[in-house]
Amino acid sequence: MAKRRVTSYDVATAAGVSQTTVSFVLNEVAEARISDETRLRVLAAAEELGYVPDAAAQTLGSGRTQIVGVVVTTLADPFIGALVQAIESAAHDQGYVIILASSNNTPQREIAAARMLQSRRVDGVIVASSRVDAVYQGQLQQLSVPLVLINSLVQHSVPYTFSIGVDNRHGGRLATNHLIQKGHRRIAYMASPADRVDDIDRMDGYRDALREAGVGFDPSLIVRGTGCAVGGQQALSVLLSLADPPSGVFCYNDMTAIGVIAAARGAGLSLPRDLAIVGFDDIVFARLAHPPLTTIAQPLAELGQSAVEMVQRLLSEDPDVDMSISHTAIPGRLIVRSSSG
Amino acid sequence: MAKRRVTSYDVATAAGVSQTTVSFVLNEVAEARISDETRLRVLAAAEELGYVPDAAAQTLGSGRTQIVGVVVTTLADPFIGALVQAIESAAHDQGYVIILASSNNTPQREIAAARMLQSRRVDGVIVASSRVDAVYQGQLQQLSVPLVLINSLVQHSVPYTFSIGVDNRHGGRLATNHLIQKGHRRIAYMASPADRVDDIDRMDGYRDALREAGVGFDPSLIVRGTGCAVGGQQALSVLLSLADPPSGVFCYNDMTAIGVIAAARGAGLSLPRDLAIVGFDDIVFARLAHPPLTTIAQPLAELGQSAVEMVQRLLSEDPDVDMSISHTAIPGRLIVRSSSG
DNA sequence: TTGTAGGCGTTATCAC
DNA sequence: GTGATAACGCCTACAA
Numbered sequence: 001m002a003k004r005r006v007t008s009y010d011v012a013t014a015a016g017v018s019q020t021t022v023s024f025v026l027n028e029v030a031e032a033r034i035s036d037e038t039r040l041r042v043l044a045a046a047e048e049l050g051y052v053p054d055a056a057a058q059t060l061g062s063g064r065t066q067i068v069g070v071v072v073t074t075l076a077d078p079f080i081g082a083l084v085q086a087i088e089s090a091a092h093d094q095g096y097v098i099i100l101a102s103s104n105n106t107p108q109r110e111i112a113a114a115r116m117l118q119s120r121r122v123d124g125v126i127v128a129s130s131r132v133d134a135v136y137q138g139q140l141q142q143l144s145v146p147l148v149l150i151n152s153l154v155q156h157s158v159p160y161t162f163s164i165g166v167d168n169r170h171g172g173r174l175a176t177n178h179l180i181q182k183g184h185r186r187i188a189y190m191a192s193p194a195d196r197v198d199d200i201d202r203m204d205g206y207r208d209a210l211r212e213a214g215v216g217f218d219p220s221l222i223v224r225g226t227g228c229a230v231g232g233q234q235a236l237s238v239l240l241s242l243a244d245p246p247s248g249v250f251c252y253n254d255m256t257a258i259g260v261i262a263a264a265r266g267a268g269l270s271l272p273r274d275l276a277i278v279g280f281d282d283i284v285f286a287r288l289a290h291p292p293l294t295t296i297a298q299p300l301a302e303l304g305q306s307a308v309e310m311v312q313r314l315l316s317e318d319p320d321v322d323m324s325i326s327h328t329a330i331p332g333r334l335i336v337r338s339s340s341g
Numbered sequence: 342m343a344k345r346r347v348t349s350y351d352v353a354t355a356a357g358v359s360q361t362t363v364s365f366v367l368n369e370v371a372e373a374r375i376s377d378e379t380r381l382r383v384l385a386a387a388e389e390l391g392y393v394p395d396a397a398a399q400t401l402g403s404g405r406t407q408i409v410g411v412v413v414t415t416l417a418d419p420f421i422g423a424l425v426q427a428i429e430s431a432a433h434d435q436g437y438v439i440i441l442a443s444s445n446n447t448p449q450r451e452i453a454a455a456r457m458l459q460s461r462r463v464d465g466v467i468v469a470s471s472r473v474d475a476v477y478q479g480q481l482q483q484l485s486v487p488l489v490l491i492n493s494l495v496q497h498s499v500p501y502t503f504s505i506g507v508d509n510r511h512g513g514r515l516a517t518n519h520l521i522q523k524g525h526r527r528i529a530y531m532a533s534p535a536d537r538v539d540d541i542d543r544m545d546g547y548r549d550a551l552r553e554a555g556v557g558f559d560p561s562l563i564v565r566g567t568g569c570a571v572g573g574q575q576a577l578s579v580l581l582s583l584a585d586p587p588s589g590v591f592c593y594n595d596m597t598a599i600g601v602i603a604a605a606r607g608a609g610l611s612l613p614r615d616l617a618i619v620g621f622d623d624i625v626f627a628r629l630a631h632p633p634l635t636t637i638a639q640p641l642a643e644l645g646q647s648a649v650e651m652v653q654r655l656l657s658e659d660p661d662v663d664m665s666i667s668h669t670a671i672p673g674r675l676i677v678r679s680s681s682g
Numbered sequence: 683t684t685g686t687a688g689g690c691g692t693t694a695t696c697a698c
Numbered sequence: 699g700t701g702a703t704a705a706c707g708c709c710t711a712c713a714a
Contacts, residue, residue, distance in 0.1 A: 081425075285626045
């Protein structure tokens with residue numbers, strides 16, 4: 001067990017060169033024009049000895065960790081799982097490794113996470129799909145490393161903080177438009193628990209679509225869920241008790257929509273005849289719901305990739321990075337399935 | 342931006358002590374009996390300066406990283422997401438941080454992951470729910486760090502490799518027994534794609550239950566899915582085309598079962614009257630399926646916690662660790678919902 | 683109870 | 699083209 005690690009010195013000795021040269025070769029330092037012959041000798045020695053560089057030592061020497069911290073509420077949420085998968089994939093392609101921290105939305109864990117990330121000297125932080133209040137954002141910013149928020153609120157534009165997200169307003173319009181084109185006029189919006197920006201944007205898109213179609217906006221058709229299935233179930237009963245209930249409902253997210261589907265069935269409604277339903281996210285189970293759920297698919301791969309790229313761009317001192325562009329919105333795609341008619 | 346980091350030296354200076362003392366205080370080294378007065382002074386200085394230790398430097402000095410690598414196939418799988426969440430939570434409680442690597446079951450990514458983990462000098466590796474073939478296992482073992490497999494096959498018992506998993510055979514029995522008690526006699530088992538050990542164990546449990554109930558085993562009632570929904574859909578058609586089709590089916594996992602549910606509905610079956618269905622895992626959507634899916638819940642929290650504890654125990658040179666116990670099985674729980682009658 | 687000093691394995695800056 | 703050599707920030711005998 002106690003076999004000593006192979007160091008770059010061992011490689012140097014084996015190759016008959018200095019440790020410095022080994023470092024140059026392995027890092028492909030352009031300035032040091034190492035001869036092909038030496039290079040090959042070093043590479044062969046490294047290979048033979050099974051040399052693997054020590055990341056901690058590299059960090060201490062270079063100041064870079066090649067780590068990005070990813071903060072989420074909980075991976076138990078299937079959408080977040082898919083998003084993190086996309087981030088991990090993009091990070092890997094760029095030579096980064098991800099450290100995961102789940103906050104469960106508790107201040108205590110958030111503080112621990114911020115401190116941990118600081119201690120680890122991560123090169124950047126990506127916060128995925130969380131509520132990020134002013135306090136927490138401040139904490140994260142004190143890390144003074146690039147901070148990229150995905151689908152989260154940026155309280156105010158500040159240096160080194162960027163946000164990326166699906167175009168919520170556009171998505172809300174797509175969804176609502178679809179219902180309108182299916183002939184619906186009484187269309188409800190089932191919101192998320194608190195006043196999240198993404199929620200507000202989706203509702204704005206909903207209102208845009210109504211307006212463009214000349215459909216009047218009825219505040220009683222806005223109800224609030226909890227962002228998960230039970231919330232949808234409860235909120236549906238509110239809608240059904242209305243004097244003039246809606247024939248279609250656009251839900252903040254798929255989990256909510258799936259709750260609505262379950263509750264609607266429980267209430268004896270026939271779907272989509274009695275109620276057309278559209279969700280948001282396109283989680284795995286949207287397709288498997290009964291009826292399969294029409295929804296707005298989030299561009300996961302693009303979100304992950306852009307987030308990682310953003311971190312890198314912020315990391316480079318490159319002056320042509322336009323620090324004034326603080327938010328990027330990527331359009332989602334309408335996926336029509338049978339829940340909407 | 343270029344404000345120099347606060348180091349333990351800065352703290353030492355501010356507190357009027359040596360750097361060593363700072364280290365002793367912050368690490369609560371018992372041997373060095375630091376006076377309360379000094380300790381408080383150091384802590385105050387650290388607090389005031391906002392000192393956060395550099396993990397890389399700590400690693401270089403101590404040889405410990407406090408990192409465990411977690412290797413999964415893909416987080417896009419909701420079950421794996423939930424499992425990783427449990428691992429992260431347990432790891433956090435023990436002062437560990439998680440580095441995530443997804444392999445997508447491609448050899449290329451697996452190799453990259455192994456190398457990355459070695460470079461990062463992780464204190465341990467947890468492989469979650471993956472196929473781990475002999476080659477890959479060998480690679481992971483070369484890291485010569487504690488390796489714990491969750492719900493994965495251990496090819497052969499070797500030092501520093503342990504495996505933890507739900508008790509698949511027991512689960513298979515629970516599930517099948519339940520169907521038997523519901524009055525079913527023609528019970529099918531819908532297996533996973535390849536011959537995974539967990540799959541085999543679940544089927545063994547299925548056969549145990551049949552035998553105990555005096556129900557004959559009919560090989561034609563064993564069909565193979567793909568581990569995901571489409572596989573269940575396809576495999577169901579095989580069962581339905583049988584001369585004497587089953588009245589109940591126990592599926593390798595929930596995703597498969599959900600596929601079966603969808604397909605059964607497509608085929609015009611009334612559930613659970615025409616077909617009783619039981620899954621395995623208890624993923625989020627088991628409860629939301631229509632009808633809600635009876636299943637075997639995996640003890641996620643226990644699995645995660647045990648895995649982390651196992652890593653720690655392997656890490657400690659503690660001689661009373663019984664290295665001969667190479668596998669731990671934790672029983673799952675039968676969750677009865679309406680898909681089974 | 684506290685301090686001194688060497689070492690951990692790199693990177694990076696100069697010389698040669 | 700290649701090699702010394704000084705950081706990097708902490709840990710840990712060993713001294714005092």
